[in-house]
Amino acid sequence: MPVGKSTGLVTTTRVTHATPAALYAHAASRYWEDDGKVPPAARTSCKDIARQLLEDEPGRNINVVLGGGRRHFVPKVVQDVEEPDKEGRRLDGRNLIEEWSRNHRLRNVAAKFVANKEQFDNVDPRKVNHLLGNVQETRFYIYRRS
16 A cells, blocks of 8 residues: 555666565566576576566565666667677567657656666656666665765
8 A cells, every 4th residue: 555655676786686675576586687597497487586576566666776787687689778799688579678768657656777886876856756776777876985
């Protein structure tokens, strides 16, 4: 039941990694981050972790999701938007990032996908209710000054 509060998930690992996925997904294996890791016999009855985040409750209603793991959301034949030498890992041909954006538009929810810091810095929080940031193909590396 909605109570008027926003929710968020921010991680330096993949948003589909076992630890953050515990917030929104149920899987028989921590490695089922995309459909390519789910055994063929289980694919019709078990959703991979990336799909659960974007399609099912409570994942699809999380307001802010920031971390790495873009490769688990796009098809194997699609080059990564930030790292052209890398590609997605999905075998089902689905681009879950595009589907996420389209589904929010259909629900009249202001949503934005960001793939890098510049895009993130340009988000106006007064105009965006849902933010998906897959800012790395895999882990989200942070460089700090000491």
